[in-house]
Structures are given as structure tokens and as C-alpha cells.
Amino acid sequence: MFDKILIANRGEVAVRIIRTARRLGIKTAIVYSEADRDSLAVDMADEGVFIGPAPAAQSYLVIDKIVAAAKETGAQAIHPGFGFLSERAEFADRLLAENIVFIGPNPHAIRAMGDKIESKKAAAAAGVSCVPGFIGEIEGVEHAIQISEEIGFPVMIKASAGGGGKGIRVAYNKKEVQEGFPAVRAEAKGAFGDDRIFIEKFVTAPRHIEIQVMGDKHGNVVHLFERECSIQRRNQKVIEEAPSPLLDEKTRAAMGEQACALARAVQYDSAGTVEFVASGADKSFYFLEMNTRLQVEHPVSEMITGLDLVEQMIRVAAGEKLAFKQKDLKIKGWAIESRIYAEDPYRNFLPSIGRLRTYRAPAEGKTGDIVLRNETGVREGDEISMFYDPMIAKLITHAPTRIAAIDAQARALDQFLIEGIQDNIPFLGAVMEEKDFRKGDFTTAYIKDKFPQGFDGVPPTKTQEKLLIACAAVARSFTAHRATQTSGRLNGPAVGAQRDWVVIVGGVHHATHVDLDDSGADVFIEGKKHRLDTLTRPGARIVEGAFEGAPFSVKIKSAPEGYTLRHRGVTLRAAVATPRGAELLKKIPEKAKADTSKLIVSPMPGLVISVDVKPGQEVKEGEGVAVVEAMKMQNIIRAERDGVIAKVHVAAGASVAADEVLIELG
């Protein structure tokens, strides 16, 4: 076994590797760029080696610097994590030449799987099912029909040169091929001047399912079952789970065997992942590609198998044999992982980088039969930098059943507090509550299908609304009760605290009465009694306890008129008033919302780099009108409709707040 390894990576995966290395008694060294000098990973590692400026191309991707760092620290092996150099065959080659062990597969395997076409050929040769299709000259409609029937409907007829949605037809039967083939050919000729066509199987209700494999240097290969990663946004995985709700034992075994066959074919000797697209309609599955590294979502496989994949990678790299056989591996329970990103779900998931003013993660560990794990590389006060992936953390829950794991995940998300930058927790919370997700009924188009207009929060259920109203009423009652202990009161503390509060949500008044006691309160909402047990006190940002016996966590923030409450995908603004106050509030008419359609506002705080229009100028929808720089990224601000510029409120060099008006249209 190694005495010391070098981690050629950063952030959460570096922390992840250090944790395992520590447990195995292996010393760790880590490389770091300018931006990571004070990072958690560097703090945790036994040694750090500075390797240059923040951009990865000048630091984490420079092989010479990594090799030099290994020599300087005397590390015998390098773990590349994921991303960066993890799938660069020349890096593995170089380490081989330098006599440093690469904790990953051999260069031959990396090369074989690195090329899309080569890997498909290798897969086909190893008996892995590939998307059936015909590549070659198609003579005419009759030939196309014949090919389609061989492949099996539905099929996709696609122009070789196609792209951007042009030159693609899906045919569900012979007739549609008859019509579709000439149409696509004509379109292809017209649009691309190239009428070569290919036909392949169209996978209906596609789902992304991948098999985790693990091999050693002694020819042993096993698979650690599947992960499902269908919940994606723009090809970025957001929620992953293991096992997949789609698969039955037979399909699982078939996929696993094929994945192992491919791994064996390339003498695979580390942790790797064979990705498939599977049809939600008939469970047919087809090879996509193989990733020759540890995957971001590996923890869900660890949770259901009880294995530590990083440990296994280190052991096999050191030449050990896998200590288990396929028959020793069993799926235990269900694991769900959410990727918590620094992005604003309410603004089309715009990246939101900056300082983590507040970062409070739920406690890791085992509670009953629930295990909670949080993989992160940051602490409160750290910076989410523009230079790297904007992931803040991976939150993983494991439970005996899928629903229990989802519920645990939803609760853990409620306990995860991030402030200073925007996060996608409300969105993740909304998915955990969504019925098709809970049923396991989804495809890779899930997010687009369920949130076609983007995410704008979800309305509370009746129970959630009651809970949030109760939290607001109790929080307010508690501060009123505390006020009775203020010094200098006229009649002393005998003057009782207000116990009747009206909680106003979206213009609807909810009369409450709160009887506080030592362990929480009885809350009467419209006369109906509810029990809210909580020991949360003023100043806490999360109210925790049990509502009607069910545990809950609600994020709470004071607002001028009451509180803003967040729970799951719900954000609620609640005004809290005395009964008399509420009566008076009713007399104040809602202010007419200002017509903002004519306003062009800055989507983020930043610096105005340029204003590209003048009053009186006509602009078209989508035309750039100004450039605002935020965290060194230049964002082009565009007109959202046609119009004439009426007024320009800012000039280059001005710093603007989020939602600040930049330009008015006439």
C-alpha cells in the first residue's frame, strides 16, 4: 500500500479522497491554484503544492506541474479525481514513464474508451447492445423501409449533416417512413447540400442509466449495479439515484453483464462507468459511452453496496486483488443524490457565484435507518469561484426504500441553508415532492416537461400552508413574549403578550391563537388546534421541530411586514399582524404592481461595462442593450421586446444592484 498519494484535483472530490486516504492511514498531498489557497481541501491535506494561477489550463491541467508536485512531495501515486486530467491517456502514460502510480485505469483502456466511434466498435465487439442503426448509402424509400423494419419501430431518420432540429423525423410505422424519408432527404439537400441519410432506433421515453464497474490488475471485473441519472438540465445531471426505479432483476443483470464484458475487453482495472440509454417504454437499453474515471455521482453506488469506491481504486492501483466477487454484492436500500449548485432557479438557473455568507449543511450520519452524507469542498465564508464547476455540495440520503430516501432527502434539503449566493435547493425540494418523480416515472426530458416555463416556486399543499402559518405565528408570539421581559416596562412583566395573530398570505387572512409552552405551542388556526413542537428560538434561521407529530424544518427570515418562509419548493411571504392590525391592513389597497415590461433591469449585481443604446433608438427583441460584468463575466443584457429607448438610467462604470433598472423602453 502507498504511504502518500497526491491529489491532482480540488474541491469536494479532493476532500472526498482525503477522507478515505486518512482512514486508510495514507498521507495526502494536494496541488492548488491561486483560487484554492485557503480551501478546505488544502487545509485538510497533509501537504499542499502551489501550482499557479486560477484558470485550470495554467494549473490543474498542466501535467508537468502535477508530476513535479508528486516528485516534490514524494507521493507514490496520484488520484486524478474527476474532470481535469482524469481521462487523459497521455497523463496516465506520463505517470507510467515517471514511475508514479496512476489511481485509475491503464492508458490503453482510457484510449479505447476515449474515442466515441472506437468505443462503440469495441462495445459492439464485446457483445454490448448498441443503438441499432444503418450507416451507409440508403438506396431509396424501399431500402429505408427494409432497414427500418430490421431495426424495429420507432426509428429516427436523420440527415448525416443534420443539426439544430432540422433534417430529423421520427417514424412509427412503414407509412411514416414512406413519407418521412423523401422529406428528410429533400430537407437535407436543401439545408445542408448533403443528402446522405442514416436511420437508427428511436429510443422512446429515454432514461439515462449507467453501470458502475470495478476491475483490478488481475483480470477480475465486477459491477456495482446501476445508477439512474435521468433528471438532467441541459445535459447536466441534477439528481441521481441507485438503484434505478425502472430496472427489473433481469434487465439489471443483463446490463451488468454487458458492462463487465466491455470492461474485460479493455482490461479495465479501476472504477469506471458504462453509460446506457434505456427506454422507459420497453426497458430496452443501448450503449452510449464508457467513462474511465470516478463519477461525480459515485456516492449513491457506495451507499447501496457499502463499498468505498475511492478505497477500491487505491487498493487495485496498489496491485491488490478485489476482495469480493460479483455474488458477494447485493443492493441494500435506496440512495438519492442531489447536486446543490450555485445558480438561481428563479432566473433560469443563471450561475450565481460569490461568497457563501451562510453555509449550514444538515448533520451527516445515521439516524434510525436513514443515512445522510454531504460531499462538499466548501465551508461558510468560502468563495464559489467562476473558474471551476459551480457545484456547492452533493447531498446523499440512503434509506431502506426509495420513498423513504426521497423523503429524507427533502427533509435534509430543508435543513440546508445557503445565503449570499443563490442556490437550487428550492428546485430540488420541489422535485422531491413531485408525484411523477416520486413514482419513478420520468425521462431525460423531465425538467423540460415539468417546468416548461422555468421554475417559479411551487404552491404549498394545505398541510404545508398550515405548517408555515403556524411557524410564522409562533415566531411572532415568541418575540412578543420575549418583549414582555424588556426592562423599563410601564406595568412590569405582568402585562401579557399578544397571543392572537393574523397571518396574511397572498392577501388571505388566517386568524391564529398561540399558546406557548416549554416545548412549543398549541396553535389554533381558524379555531382548529394544531400542535407545533419546537425549541427554536429567535435568531435561528431554521425552525425545526414537529408539526402534528411530523418532523419539519422551515427556513425563516424576518421581513418588514412579517416573515419569508421557505420549505421544499415553496417560498411564502407572510405578513403577521394583530387582529386590529390585520383589520387595518385590509383597508390599505394593494399597490398596483409597477409596469415592469418596459424596464430592462440588471439580473445580477455587477458593474456596467457599456451601454450600447441611446434614448430614441429603436431596439428589437433580443438585441443587446448593455453589458454588465459580474464576477469578471460579461453578461449581455438584452431587450425583452421591441421598442424605443425612452431613458437610460446608468452609464458605463456604474455599479448596479440586482433588479436595478438600467434602461426604460418607451
Added chain:
Amino acid sequence: MKDIIAALEAKRAAARAGGGEKRHAAQHAKGKLTARERIDLLMDEGSFEELDMFVEHRSAEFGMEKTKIPGDGVVTGWGTINGRLVYVFSKDFTVFGGSLSLAHAAKIVKVQDMALKNGAPIVGIFDAGGARIQEGVDSLAGYADIFMRNILGSGVVPQISVIMGPCAGGDVYSPAMTDFIFMVKDTSYMYVTGPEVVRTVTNEIVTHEELGGARVHAAKSGVVDGAFENDFEALTQMRRLIDFLPGSNRDKPPTRPHYDDINREEPSLDRLIPDNPNKPYDMKELIEKVVDEGDFFEIGAEFGRNIITAFARLDGAPVGVVANQPMVLAGVLDIDASRKAARFVRFCDAFNIPIVTFVDVPGFLPGTRQELGGLIKHGAKLLFAYGEATVPKVTVITRKAYGGAYDVMSSKHLRGDVNYAWPSAEIAVMGAKGAVEIIFRADIGDPEKIAARTKEYSDRFANPFVAASRGYIDDVIMPRETRRRIIRALSTLKNKQLENPWKKHDNIPL
């Protein structure tokens, strides 16, 4: 007796009816509450006792003798806010447009006198049309009587004005002399002369909102200390503000139990100061992480944003926080920031509220606009205010404390009681670059030499240790322990005794 009681009830009902249902409805339609409704929101439920409900004007000019409405356009009295005594007067726009008669003024004067005598804050709610013109000079006399109480009460009891409708002409000067003014957006405006007069005199065309709306005064003129969305929010927040203030200068500010740990450490503060000295950070994060329960009430949040002034609590007791804000103009001191902070410091000093100062200041803002605007005297106000203040003063320098601005920001030399610095503090006459260009003027043509000199200067002075070696800094503390250290420092200052020499009053550079 029954009849007598019934007659009293009838009289009370007539008084409470104010300007009548129609006018009340009009008031509501404008998004405003009535005078009494506002008091209901401000005071603890059922605590308000009205005074002078039956007062009527005595004017007989222009047929005024025929229209008398009990109360005469202002509701006055006392009640409690979270159990503590507060006096109030609330102008009733539905009665004679809330205009000020001699009788109306006398009612206000009466509660002002009571507040002063009994040592309790007074809140004035403004929504009125100005002087009662029919009363002529009597009305002016009435104004002056009120002004006089504002002046005598200044520094004795907290005086707060809330502008919730029109407030023009003579009406503006009473609020102007109170400690804090707040406004309601869209429904209130405040100016000496209105748009019509402006147009006649200067041909300038301007709206009420542009001339004296809440946003303008909160962000541009700095006349008001905060703007709220509606009457409900404004008055709810006034209750929150009153909770920080003592009844009078004879009292200590009120304390209450808190649910925060006085030893709470905040490791993230160790990484608050960016590596790059020119990169800003949000000083509000520091305030939020230091004070009890992360709760603070900002004064003048939209004006002179390069300095933050706020009330907060430490170990349950109110403090005034003054802090440079690196996010805005690098936290520089300019005219607006100096004026805003000076007034806040003097308020705290007048009312026995300890002052906690967080310093990250690169100096005073250069430029003709500042100099011709009188930066010298405005900056001196803050210097003066800090120097004369005798309340406990605890200061923490987080990063830059350059030049004269270092002296100004509650330095040891201005009788700062406990002055701490973070290890990242740079206490120097100026930044290294500027200093080197003066000291080593001869080397300016040689960038290498300049770089070496800059490093030398920066190694020598860009730290807190030179100042600490002189005793100008009492200790260099870890950022994470800032809360604990400030609380401990303040606890030693509970019985601080310090008096300025006797004088009739000082002559602060106004």
C-alpha cells in the same frame, strides 16, 4: 347619571368620527390609514389613552366659528410599545386637512411637555396640509411653540417623525429637528415649497414624488432615515426601533433576554477579508455575524451607503454600530457618509447607547465636488462627534485605516475605550503605493525600484503591529472571536465615567 354617561359616550363617538366616514373612505382610497388607526398599529393593543379629545379651535375668522370638529385635526395621547411608555401625536387629515391651528398646536405642545417631563419617547405622525390659514399669525405662533419643544427636547427624549401624507411648509421643520424621520413610499411627500411654487418661481417642472417623495429623501437628500412600503410596515418597524431606545437621556437603553451565545465564534469571518486588498466585501456580513441573533435596524440605509449606521444588541443591550462599507465607494468617507454617521454617533452619545465601530476606510474622497461641497467641515462633524462622545466606544479595524480617516473612526486618540484590530488591519498614513511615490519621488521612473520600495513599505506598515506597539491598538484579535471580544469589552465599560468640561454647549462645525 345614565344620561350623563350616554352624553359622554356620544361626545367621544363624535370626536372619534373625526372628519366623517366619507373623508375616512377617501383617506383609505389613497392607501392611507386614519390618524387613530395609525395609533392602533403603533401602540400595544388597548394601551392608548387619548388626551384633549374634546379640544376645539377658537377661531371666528372667515366663518370658522361655524365649523368645529372635536380634536381639531390632531390626535394626541400616550400608550405603550411592548410595555414601554411612548407619547404620540397623529395628524388627522380628515379634519381641516390636518391643518394647524393654535388649539391644535397646544395639544401637540402638551404631549411634548409630558414626554419631556416624564422621560419617554415621542412619535409624531404627519399627514397634513400645513397652517390653518384662517388663523393667520396664531398658526405661526403655534408652529413655533412646537419647534421650541423639539429643540428643548432634543437630546433629552428620543423624537421620531413618521411622514405618512403631505408635509409641507411650516410642517416640515418640526420633523426636521427630531432625531429620526421615516416616510411611506408613494403616499407621502415632504418639501418646503411644492411643485406649483417651484414652477412659478424657477420654471422648473417637477412632480411631488421627484421633489419630496420617500425615495428621493431616503436616497438622495438624506433628509429621511428610511422609507417603507405602506402604513403597516412603517409603524410595525417604528415599534422595532423604539425597542432599541431609552425613554430619555436619564435612562439606560432597555435590555431584554436574548437567545444567542455570547461566546459564539464565527470561523467564516477569518476569511472575510479577501486576499486582494482592492476587492470589496460586505461589511453587513460582519455586523450580522457579530450582533445578537443577527438582528440589526439600519438607519439611513439608502443614503451615504459607504457607511453603515445601525442599532443592534450585544448580550441583550442596545449598541449603535457604525461601519465603513467597502462594497460602496470602497468605504471612503465623503460628505454624505460623514454627515450621516456624525448625526448617528451624537444620537447614541446623547442617549447612553454604546458605539461599536468597524473600520475599513481608505481615507476621505478627493475631488472638487467634495471639497467645494465643504468636505472639510462635514468630515470634521464626524471627527467632532466621535471625540466628544462619552459613551463606551469599542472599535475594530478590519482592514484599511488610512490617514486622517483613521483618526476620525473612533480611534484611541479620540478617547476610544477599547480598540482592536484584526491581523489583516493596515494602519498607516496612506496606502503603500501612494506613500512610496512621495517618499521615493526620485525613483518614480524605475518601476523595479518602486515595486521593491512598495513592498518594503507595505511589509513595514500594512499590518496592525506598528500601531499595537505604540498602544494605539489594545490587541490584535482573531476575526472569528470578534463577538466575544466586543461583548467582553463592553461589559467592562458598563460603569464608565467620563465627562467633558462644562460648557454652555459645544460649537460643532455645522
